[in-house]
Amino acid sequence: MITAVLTGVGTVCAFGSGVGELWRGLAEGRSAVAPVRQFSAANLGVQVAGEATAADIDAEWIRTQLPPDMAITLEAKLQALQLRGALRDRKLGFAVVAAAEAWTMAGLGEADRDLPLILAHGLEHGFPEDFAPLLRNGRVDWRLANTESGSVRMRSPVDAAGRAIRQLFGLRGPLVAPVSACAAGAMAVADAAQMVARGEADLVLCGATDSMLNPLGMGGMARLGAPSPRAEVDACRPFDVRRDGLAMGEGAAVFVVENAERARARGATPLAVVLGAGTSQDAFRATAPLPDGSAAARAIMVALRSARLAPSELGYVNAHGTGTPLNDPAECRALHAALGAHAELVPVSSIKGAIGHLMAAAGAVEIAASLLAFQRDLLPGTAHHQQRDPVCDVDVIGEQPRRARIDVLLSNSFGFGGQNCAVVLGRAP
């Protein structure tokens, strides 16, 4: 049986660029959710978010985040992307930076450019400002819309970030673009590990990117009623009795998933082993998770079964933990259904209070965050969690990280529309 390992990781989130910044922020028990700086969100109904540290994502910013040799090589291509308007979609820049870090950490090179890319994407970035000049008497005059070919107008292509990475890195393998909402990032990692386990590829670049931190994205989410209405930095309080909604975030995480034998042969140092994964569908309602958590439990049980592990072997659960009134209790019920008595013993935390909900990228960034457990024997804390809701009857780690040496962890991701994904990681031997 082929084992898949993670040999590279790169992230961008509200703690900054680089997985080291993510781990440092979590290790210090900080929160990076703050008032939005890019634009005035005063009347949007959502005013705080886990915003990436740069207000403007342009070719220059991307270049400064890249390793020096890569920055020089990619300069002209990045400028071309900027001229086309492609960098108006912030998630494209995040993905490129995260991919560069993962690629470099894994020590990949010219011979690896045939690898498949599985990059999960969030919703297209819509540009209302592009529609405004097309309006005539309150209606869009489509005859005015047919402008320069190749330029990014009205909305960014769904898979823009994946196409950009493929072009910038000179990749020749297939591009797969999961779009399974908040479960998409975890599904990308699961798909990559399965591709390696099946022997379809020895090496896969995978991950996710998203940003909905724009007036339309934030306003639309506010209309749904998902974000906390409070304009406070503790907007998201997972599993807390006072929780009242999520905090939005943005960012990306990209991994190199590799055949363990290949990694060993070339002397790469694995960050973790992907032991198993499972997906399921609530098939309940578009607007709410299945209250009893039974479908989410199914994904967890499939993941454990594929990892050939008993629930008691889990040392930590990185929860989806959105901090919404309905999600957190449903997830706790799922943990009880899947883990039995061990659900009360295993430490559980959510990092969404610290960096916000990264939507399609959430699962991938949370898997990257979970690696802190293997890298530094620290389980991330749950920012702004102070008083556990009795209906969330699990061992919630408080605001500060907990020191523990564990060998196996579970990361949960549940998407709008009911798509669930659970990934089991193990400490690399």
Place this chain on the structure above:
Amino acid sequence: MLTTPPRLRKMASRAAELSVAACQRAVLDAGLSAGQCADAGCFLGVGASGGAFEEFEPFLAASAPDGQFDPEALASRGLQLLNPLYAFQLMNNFALCHAAIACGLQGPNGAYFSRGSGTVHAVRAAAAAVAEGLCPLALAGGADSALHPVTRAELARDGEASEPLGEGAAWLVLGRDGMAEQPLAWLMEAQVVVDARLAEEAERWVARFDPDCVVVAAWSAVASAALRRGLGATLAIETLTRWGNCLAGLPALALCVALDAAVKAGLSRVLVLSAGVDGDLGVCLLHRSRP
């Protein structure tokens, strides 16, 4: 004619409505019970966001009161005109989720953005889920509409797809060998060739499989002509000109045509070649009888 419940219409794009209708037909056609659906996987190739533009247009007008976009106007006036559930019309994965909800599909799943090959990837993922025992059966397909005004404008601007444009959805039910008494066909191949030279690849796959018929599902007339050049004298069925370009839905609809050719015309081997605008080629092979 689609009869979509009003509440679903508030949350579903046109592609999602088509997806629900096609999924329900597939479940009915395969005679699946509620229990079978609960264990079934679902994998779908989906297109770009397709929220109803007649709902979006008043939002835009209110957000640009003087012909210029004003974030303050968006917040204070524009957003109030959008139905609160409009975001669900925009979410790409809801073409899958609404179908899963309507049919009670709770097994493994995945939604993949598709420029043609994503739909073939969905079929491949479904076949793998069944083969690996993750689910006894899985539904797979594609759903999209090229008739959305923004999509039409983008396609026209970028010259990425040929007229006539269309819309459609198709789901197929894949099961383990031996599960059904009378399977319609056996799926022997589902894969994607990256950056394909279409004529050469078409020739190569025809030489390898020696099909009785090839269903051609290309997004553009140019790609379609290239594929047909590689087919030689092999019987070909063209889909683009028949239904219009249904984007992510087209490869799945082509698979339905292939099934029809196998079952009703009694052809033994039917090859489906689908080419999107990304240069990738989807290759699916159906056998009428057990190989």
